[in-house]
Amino acid sequence: MKKVFDEVNSLDKRCYEQLNLSEDILMEHAANAINQFIRSKFSAPANITIVSGAGNNGADGIALARQLTGAYNVTLCLPYGTQSAMAIIQHQRAQLANVTMTQSLDGLPTDPDIVVDCLFGTGLTRELRPDSQLLIQQLNALSGYKIACDIPSGISIDGQITTIAFKADITLTMGALKSALFSELAKDHIGQISICDLGIDSSLYHGKTDSYLLEAADLKLPTRMGHNTHKGTYGHVSIIIGEKHGAGLLAAEAAFAFGAGLVTTVSEQQLATPPHLMNAIAIPNTASAVAIGMGLGDKKDPQWRQGIKLILDSATSKVIDADLFYQDLIITTLKQDNLVLTPHPKEFCALLKLCKLAQVSTTELQANRFHYVRKFCTKYPSIVLLLKGANTLIARDKQIYINPLGTNRLSKGGSGDVLSGLITSLLAQGELPLGAAINASLAHALAASGVAYNNYALSPMDIIEEVKKL
Numbered sequence: 001m002k003k004v005f006d007e008v009n010s011l012d013k014r015c016y017e018q019l020n021l022s023e024d025i026l027m028e029h030a031a032n033a034i035n036q037f038i039r040s041k042f043s044a045p046a047n048i049t050i051v052s053g054a055g056n057n058g059a060d061g062i063a064l065a066r067q068l069t070g071a072y073n074v075t076l077c078l079p080y081g082t083q084s085a086m087a088i089i090q091h092q093r094a095q096l097a098n099v100t101m102t103q104s105l106d107g108l109p110t111d112p113d114i115v116v117d118c119l120f121g122t123g124l125t126r127e128l129r130p131d132s133q134l135l136i137q138q139l140n141a142l143s144g145y146k147i148a149c150d151i152p153s154g155i156s157i158d159g160q161i162t163t164i165a166f167k168a169d170i171t172l173t174m175g176a177l178k179s180a181l182f183s184e185l186a187k188d189h190i191g192q193i194s195i196c197d198l199g200i201d202s203s204l205y206h207g208k209t210d211s212y213l214l215e216a217a218d219l220k221l222p223t224r225m226g227h228n229t230h231k232g233t234y235g236h237v238s239i240i241i242g243e244k245h246g247a248g249l250l251a252a253e254a255a256f257a258f259g260a261g262l263v264t265t266v267s268e269q270q271l272a273t274p275p276h277l278m279n280a281i282a283i284p285n286t287a288s289a290v291a292i293g294m295g296l297g298d299k300k301d302p303q304w305r306q307g308i309k310l311i312l313d314s315a316t317s318k319v320i321d322a323d324l325f326y327q328d329l330i331i332t333t334l335k336q337d338n339l340v341l342t343p344h345p346k347e348f349c350a351l352l353k354l355c356k357l358a359q360v361s362t363t364e365l366q367a368n369r370f371h372y373v374r375k376f377c378t379k380y381p382s383i384v385l386l387l388k389g390a391n392t393l394i395a396r397d398k399q400i401y402i403n404p405l406g407t408n409r410l411s412k413g414g415s416g417d418v419l420s421g422l423i424t425s426l427l428a429q430g431e432l433p434l435g436a437a438i439n440a441s442l443a444h445a446l447a448a449s450g451v452a453y454n455n456y457a458l459s460p461m462d463i464i465e466e467v468k469k470l
Contacts, residue, residue, distance in 0.1 A: 004177045004211040026198045031063035033196030044071040049112040053119040054083035061118025062090035112144040117166040119153035159183025187390040210398045219442040222259040234261030235428025240292040241267035247295030247417045254421030289427035293321035317427040325351045337382035344388045384433040405445035414460035
C-alpha cells in the first residue's frame with residue numbers, strides 16, 4: 001500500500017524549509033532518476049528526444065538532457081524557451097555541456113528510440129493552447145518508447161483531460177504518487193507508474209494523507225487456520241434473488257467459493273440451484289451477512305416494497321448493489337454502519353441524486369470521481385462506498401483506497417455480481433466492511449487478470465474459478 005497525494009508542492013516546500021534541500025538538489029535527483037531508468041533499459045547510443053516546457057517540469061527535462069548527452073544521441077526540444085528561474089539555470093548548464101537543442105520536432109534527424117515528455121507536469125491548470133495540442137499530437141505519433149516526467153502532459157492536477165494528453169508507456173512520477181494519475185481519464189495515458197526518489201527517503205518526504213494505492217501484496221485471503229471448526233464457523237450468507245435470477249445466483253456462487261460456510265438464496269420462487277446452495281423464502285435467522293440489489297428489479301407492489309424495507313432495516317451486515325440505488329427505500333438504510341455500497345458510475349449518479357448531494361451526468365462523475373466520493377462520505381462517514389471503475393475507489397469517512405488492478409476483461413455482465421458475493425462472504429466471516437471491500441476488490445481484480453483467456457472472453461464463472469486458486 002502506497003500513499004497518494006492530491007499535490008506535492010507542500011512536500012517539496014517542507015524539504016526546502018526543514019531539511020535545507022534546495023530546489024536545485026531535488027531537481028538533479030529527479031532528472032537522475034529518469035537518467036538511471038533509461039540507462040538500465042536502453043543501450044547507448046540510442047536516439048533520445050526530450051521535449052521540455054518553459055517551467056520547472058521542463059527544467060527536469062533540460063537537466064536530463066545534460067546527464068544523458070555523451071552516452072546517447074540526445075536532442076532537447078524547447079518549443080517555448082525557458083521562463084522559470086530553474087529552467088534558465090538548467091538551460092545554461094545544458095549549453096555548456098553542448099546539448100543539441102531545437103525549437104521544434106520538425107528537424108529531428110530520425111524517429112527517436114525514446115521520447116521523454118517534460119512539457120507541463122502536474123502544474124497544468126489551464127486548457128492547452130492549439131500549438132500545444134498539435135505538439136502533443138506529434139509526440140504521440142512518434143514510434144519510440146514514451147516516458148512521461150511526473151504526469152503525462154495534458155492531464156491536469158485534478159486528472160482532467162480537456163483536449164489531448166501524451167500517451168506514455170511509463171510515467172516516472174517524482175517523489176510521491178498523485179491522485180491525478182488515477183482518474184478514469186488518465187488510465188489510458190499513464191502506462192506503468194514508477195516513483196522516483198528525490199534524494200530523500202519516502203518516510204521523510206511524505207507527509208500525512210488520507211488516500212492510498214492498493215497493491216497485490218495487500219490482499220488478505222480468508223485463510224482457515226483453526227481445526228476445531230464447522231460450517232457455521234465461517235458465516236452464513238443470504239443472497240436476495242430478484243427478477244433477474246442469474247445476478248443473485250452468481251453472487252451466491254462467488255460467496256461460497258470465497259469461504260462462506262453456508263450460502264442461502266432467498267426467493268419467492270423455487271429456484272434450480274446447485275446442491276451446495278440452500279433455498280429459502282425468507283432470510284434465515286442464522287444469516288450473518290446479506291447481499292441485496294443484484295437483478296432485484298423495481299416492483300410497484302406495496303407488499304414487495306415493504307419486504308425489501310424490512311431487509312434493509314435489519315441489523316445484519318449488508319452489501320447493497322445495482323437496482324437499489326434507484327430506490328428511495330435505501331435512504332433510511334444509510335444511517336447504518338455495517339453497509340458496503342457497490343455502485344457503478346451510473347448507479348452512483350442516481351444515489352447522489354436520491355441523497356440530494358448532486359445531480360450529475362456519468363461523464364461529469366467520471367471526470368471528478370474523487371470529489372463526489374468525498375462528498376458522499378462526508379455526509380455518510382460510517383458507510384463503506386466502493387465505486388466501480390478502471391480504478392476502483394473504496395472509501396469510508398475521509399479515507400480513500402484506490403484499486404488500480406482492474407482490467408478491461410471485467411467489462412462483462414455479471415462481473416459486479418461476483419464482486420458483491422465476494423464482499424458478502426467476507427462480511428459473513430467476520431471481516432469489517434472496509435476490509436471486506438478492499439480484500440474482495442483485490443481478489444476480484446487479480447482473479448480476472450489470472451484467467452488464461454483472451455481479454456474479451458472472460459465470464460463471471462471464470463472469475464469465481466480463479467478466486468479459488470489465489
